[in-house]
Amino acid sequence: xxxxxxxxxxxxxxxxxxxxAHKLGLTAVVLxxxxxxxxxYLQYADEIIEAKDAYNDKPIFLDAEKIVQLAIENNIDMxxxxxxxxxxxxxxxxxxxxxxxxxxxxxxxxxxxxxxxxIAKKMAIEAGLPLLxxxxxxxxxxxxxxxxxxxxxxxxxxxxxxxxxxxxxxIVEKADTMERNFKSAFDExxxxxxxxxxxxxxxLVNPKHLEFQILGDKFGNVIQLGERECSLxxxxxxxxxxxxxxSITPEKRAEMGEMAVKFAKSIGYFSxxxxxxxxxxxxxxxxxxxxxxxxVEHPVTEMVTGIDLVDWQIRIAMGEKLTIKQSDVxxxxxxxxxxxxxxxxxxxxxxxxxxxxxxxxxxxANVRIETGxxxxxxxxxxxxxxxxKIIVQGATRQDAIDxxxxxxxxxxxVGLKTTVPFCKAVLQDPEFVSxxxxxxxxxxxxxxxxxxxxxxxxxxxxxxxxxxATEYLQIASDAPASRNESLNxxxxxxxxNK
Amino acid sequence: xxxxxxxxxxxxxxxIAMRENGKRYKIYLPKESKPVIxxxxxxxxxxxxxxxxxxxxxxxxxxxxxxxxxxQNKSTVKVNGVEYKFSLESLFSYVRHGMIDxxxxxxxxxxxxxxxxxxxxxxxxxxxxxxxxxEPILSLEAMKMQNExxxxxxxxxxxxxxxxxxTVMKDDxxxxxxxxxx
Numbered sequence: 001x002x003x004x005x006x007x008x009x010x011x012x013x014x015x016x017x018x019x020x021a022h023k024l025g026l027t028a029v030v031l032x033x034x035x036x037x038x039x040x041y042l043q044y045a046d047e048i049i050e051a052k053d054a055y056n057d058k059p060i061f062l063d064a065e066k067i068v069q070l071a072i073e074n075n076i077d078m079x080x081x082x083x084x085x086x087x088x089x090x091x092x093x094x095x096x097x098x099x100x101x102x103x104x105x106x107x108x109x110x111x112x113x114x115x116x117x118x119i120a121k122k123m124a125i126e127a128g129l130p131l132l133x134x135x136x137x138x139x140x141x142x143x144x145x146x147x148x149x150x151x152x153x154x155x156x157x158x159x160x161x162x163x164x165x166x167x168x169x170x171i172v173e174k175a176d177t178m179e180r181n182f183k184s185a186f187d188e189x190x191x192x193x194x195x196x197x198x199x200x201x202x203x204l205v206n207p208k209h210l211e212f213q214i215l216g217d218k219f220g221n222v223i224q225l226g227e228r229e230c231s232l233x234x235x236x237x238x239x240x241x242x243x244x245x246x247s248i249t250p251e252k253r254a255e256m257g258e259m260a261v262k263f264a265k266s267i268g269y270f271s272x273x274x275x276x277x278x279x280x281x282x283x284x285x286x287x288x289x290x291x292x293x294x295x296v297e298h299p300v301t302e303m304v305t306g307i308d309l310v311d312w313q314i315r316i317a318m319g320e321k322l323t324i325k326q327s328d329v330x331x332x333x334x335x336x337x338x339x340x341x342x343x344x345x346x347x348x349x350x351x352x353x354x355x356x357x358x359x360x361x362x363x364x365a366n367v368r369i370e371t372g373x374x375x376x377x378x379x380x381x382x383x384x385x386x387x388x389k390i391i392v393q394g395a396t397r398q399d400a401i402d403x404x405x406x407x408x409x410x411x412x413x414v415g416l417k418t419t420v421p422f423c424k425a426v427l428q429d430p431e432f433v434s435x436x437x438x439x440x441x442x443x444x445x446x447x448x449x450x451x452x453x454x455x456x457x458x459x460x461x462x463x464x465x466x467x468x469a470t471e472y473l474q475i476a477s478d479a480p481a482s483r484n485e486s487l488n489x490x491x492x493x494x495x496x497n498k
Numbered sequence: 499x500x501x502x503x504x505x506x507x508x509x510x511x512x513x514i515a516m517r518e519n520g521k522r523y524k525i526y527l528p529k530e531s532k533p534v535i536x537x538x539x540x541x542x543x544x545x546x547x548x549x550x551x552x553x554x555x556x557x558x559x560x561x562x563x564x565x566x567x568x569x570q571n572k573s574t575v576k577v578n579g580v581e582y583k584f585s586l587e588s589l590f591s592y593v594r595h596g597m598i599d600x601x602x603x604x605x606x607x608x609x610x611x612x613x614x615x616x617x618x619x620x621x622x623x624x625x626x627x628x629x630x631x632x633e634p635i636l637s638l639e640a641m642k643m644q645n646e647x648x649x650x651x652x653x654x655x656x657x658x659x660x661x662x663x664x665t666v667m668k669d670d671x672x673x674x675x676x677x678x679x680x
Contacts, residue, residue, distance in 0.1 A: 346581055358551075412562040413579065414551055421579040451580045456561065460582035461515040461523035462533055462542065463552050463563040464573040468586040469513055469527055 002027045005104075005314070006049075006071050008061060009082025011372030012388060013294075014041035017080050020310040029076060031067070033059050035382040040374050049074055059382060061085040064092040068099050078102040078317065084384070087293040088115055104317040106271045106292050113267070114290045118161045118199060121287070127266040129259055129287040132278070134201030142182040145200050146175050152202045158182060160189035161197040166236055168192060171203050206438045208279040209233065210245050211291075212260040213301045215312055216270045217322040224257040225305045226331050228297055232426060234349060234442045240423055241297035241337045243304050246397055246435030247279060256285060261326075263287070272298070272313045281438075296339070299368055299391045303335035333393050334400040338408065338423040340371075340388040342379045345422035346448045352416040353379050356387075362410035366393045366403055379416060387418075397435065401427050425450040503630035504534045509654045512589040512628060512678065517582065524678060526628075537652055537679070589628075589654060593676055608651050610673040612666045616640030620662055621673075627655045628678075635673055638666070651677040 005026040007014045014030055018041070021028040030045040034054035042048050049070050051060035060066060062085055071079060079101050081087035087105065090112035096103035105111065113119045118137050125131060133152040138161055139145045149156045149172065158181060160168025168189030170181040182198065190196040208231045216222035229245035230238045248256065260275035274295055276288040298309045307324065316322070343349040356377045361369045371388035373379070379387060392407050394400030405427045411420050431437045431445060505512070506528045515523045526534035533540055545553040550565035566574040566581055574583045619637040623629055634646040635655070656674030660666060 409559065409578075412560075414562065414564055417576070417581070418579055452582070453578070453580070455557065455559075456577040456580060457517070457521070457582055458523065458535060458540075459542070459554050459556065459561040459563060460575040460577040461517075461584055462525060462535065462554070463565070463577070464575045464582075464584040464586060465513045465515050465523075465525040465527065466552070467565055467568070467573055467575075468571065469511070472513075472588055473510065 003077045003318075004029055004075060005078045005080060006031070006067075006074070006076040007045075007080050007082065008067050009080070009085060009087075010036070010039060010041055010061060010383065011386070012041075012370040013082040013296075013372075015044050015372065016370055017082060017310055018044045020308065020314055021080075023308075023311060024314060026078075026314075029074060031060050031070070033061065033382075035059050036378070036380055038378065040372055040377060047074075064089065064095055067092075068095050068101065071096075071101055072099060076101060078104055078314070080104040080314065081293065083293050083296055088291070090115065102317055104271070104314055106269060106273065110267065110269060111292050114273075114292050116161065117159070117163070117289060118197070120289055123267055124263060124287045127259075127263040129263055130285065132201040132204075132286045132288075135199045137199060138197040139200050142179040145172075145182055145198075146178050148200050149175065149178065152200075155203040155205065156200050157203040158185045158198050158200055160185065160193060160195070161199055162193035162195040163189060168198070204278060204280050206281055206440050207231075208245075208247050208438050209238075209276065210247065210256070210279055210285070211274045211276045211295075212257055213298070213309070214260055214264045214269065214273040214275060215307075215309070215316075215322065215324070216264055216273070217316050218270045218319060219321055220265065220268070221322040222261050222264045222269065223322065223324060223326045223329060224261050225301050225307060225309075225329055226257065227253065228300055230297060231437055231439050232432070232441055233439050238297065239339055239341075239419060239442075240426060241300055242397075242400070243300035243335050244331060248283075252283070252285070259287075263290070271316055272309050296386070296389070297337050299370065299389065300335040300337045303368065303391060303393045304331040304333055305329060306332070333395050334397045335391060335393045336400050336404045336427075337389055337391045338404065339386050339419060340390060340411075340413075341385040341419045342387055342416045343385050343419055344417040345419055345425075345451055346417070349419075351381070351385050352418075353381050355379075355415050356413060357415035358413070360410070360412045361388070362390065362407035364403075364407060364410075367391070367407045368393075390420075398433075401433060421451045422446075503633050504528075504537060504539050505628040505630045505633075505652060506531075507623070507627045509589050509626055509628045512654075514587045514589070514592045515584040516587070517584055589678065593654065608649075608653055608675040608677045609656075609671060610635060610647055610649070610675060612638065612668055612670040612672055613645075613647070614638075614640045615667050616645075616665070618660050618662050618664045618666060618672075619644055621658060621660070623655050623673075625655055625658055629653055629655055629675065631679075635675075636660075647672070649675055651675065651679050653677045653679070 003026050005021045006029045007017050018028040027046045029047040031051045032048050053060040079096050086092040090108040093103045094108035135148050155173045158170040168185050170185040172178050172181045186196045210227050210229050212227050213225040227245050228241050228243045230241045232240040272294050274291040277285045278288050279285045342352040368391040373387045392404040394403045408424050426432050512526045524536050543555040545555050552563040554561040564576040566576050571586045616638045619639045621636045629649040631652050632648050634648050636647050638645045653675040658673050660672050
């Protein structure tokens with residue numbers, strides 16, 4: 001009998017995992033949330049489990065106990081957590097394990113250790129990775145923070161040990177404001193995470209975000225599949241990613257990759273994983289953290305390496321040995337991913353919910369589409385705003401930029417606004433094109449006017465005029481003495497010939 | 499004669515679309531040809547239309563338009579995912595609001611005065627017609643020669659002060675023309 005894989009996730013990543021499950025001859029089972037009973041991913045699954053989560057405070061994808069219970073009832077062998085939700089929750093991984101379910105990811109201990117930043121950093125230091133100058137562990141009080149800041153130099157960043165998503169985080173520019181910031185970060189961390197431990201590190205004003213993809217098996221084999229650059233972010237949320245990065249030399253790439261492998265080996269890592277680095281303007285790099293899940297942006301790595309990451313993630317969980325050696329890993333060309341979020345870039349990226357009346361994706365051999373929606377889908381306020389990803393490969397970086405722009409021009413969505421016009425603006429910005437862009441691009445460079453295009457404006461003026469004229473001329477022709485004539489043969493023909 | 503002109507008499511088909519930032523488009527929707535935008539006929543194809551949605555093709559690209567909101571003469575249109583807001587005026591309300599010629603003086607400059615003494619032979623246009631720059635408005639006979647008097651700008655014909663057969667003196671006001679060249 002086929003092994004049964006339960007996907008504890010939704011949208012595009014659920015569909016992506018179903019694809020890999022089918023490739024491996026597994027039965028793909030998904031969870032149906034009452035919050036989106038008509039979701040596209042349900043159509044791709046072999047079996048659907050109704051979660052009946054309508055009256056729960058949290059959607060099924062966050063309910064570890066319920067997922068495990070449903071998995072047992074439905075004779076599930078393995079659980080893939082996708083990204084987000086419970087993907088990096090060590091308790092969920094442990095709960096799967098104790099109930100005889102194969103959690104597709106690293107061990108609960110690895111997830112736990114990498115999730116607590118102070119522990120992860122300690123392990124990174126032991127493996128010899130460079131870290132941002134800062135405190136060794138939690139800081140006792142504001143006074144100690146001032147002393148450390150004096151050593152490493154301002155600005156510094158106060159960060160909650162248990163933190164994430166920007167909460168419990170403060171940039172401190174000078175000693176005078178340390179006391180106030182320390183207190184508010186501490187209070188916020190206690191409220192958000194029940195743990196007020198703060199650590200302190202040097203704050204880089206204009207950094208780049210690079211990450212290395214790791215692939216390891218349960219026999220101690222670890223390889224790295226090169227880097228992705230994810231510097232294009234808004235409020236720590238990535239919007240576009242590329243592989244490889246234009247910001248490092250081949251020597252530095254090799255060094256950072258070796259460091260990543262060394263670290264993963266030192267902690268006995270297995271499954272897919274990501275080592276995140278922060279790169280300063282002078283090219284110095286520092287270890288930031290390790291992610292223990294499959295990442296949203298994994299397709300850019302798949303495109304340039306030709307290696308199927310989700311396929312390997314599942315096979316490794318099933319106990320397979322890695323058959324790819326480091327020397328087998330070759331990258332070809334350049335790949336760019338654009339996240340299609342239902343957010344309004346003209347209006348501070350405010351989330352858009354509602355119907356997708358019509359959606360049209362670019363179709364081309366060099367374009368890969370991962371989508372969780374189709375015509376008629378509903379975007380609800382219950383889940384995040386990413387509805388699809390458009391990933392494009394080119395021979396060189398410039399070729400990839402050109403082809404991505406071409407692909408985005410072929411994208412259209414009627415009903416909601418998306419980040420696609422934003423991505424188009426990025427692809428035409430000189431700083432992005434040069435590769436010099438950093439994580440502060442959105443705050444430094446982006447202006448909503450960059451989304452506009454003279455040709456679009458002219459067509460908009462024409463459309464607005466046709467709408468107005470239809471009514472205006474209608475009123476005119478309704479007048480008793482007036483001839484009853486058509487608006488325009490140009491417009492009318494199209495209506496009749498439709 | 500006259501077929502090469504973009505403006506085809508009917509001034510009720512000329513509209514002004516103005517953005518909040520002041521940018522203006524003068525859009526003419528002729529009855530039997532393609533739209534004229536800022537005096538230039540554009541090779542824009544109208545591919546399809548459904549409720550509040552329009553698909554155009556221009557310069558080999560597709561343009562998806564969606565009417566987002568509408569309030570009196572203000573419309574917000576989404577083109578390729580980006581919103582543009584326009585306020586719309588017919589040519590007449592535009593002229594009435596005195597927006598064509600900000601200083602008000604220019605109106606006089608475009609009026610047609612008789613260049614010489616003579617007799618009006620024929621008047622080709624009527625009050626309210628659109629006229630193209632260089633298009634004949636009337637024919638004036640002087641010294642046994644017929645002269646065509648042409649418009650000095652793209653505009654709309656205002657009051658016509660003469661009739662065919664009438665004798666006029668030099669510098670008599672013949673036809674008022676309001677420029678639509680902004």
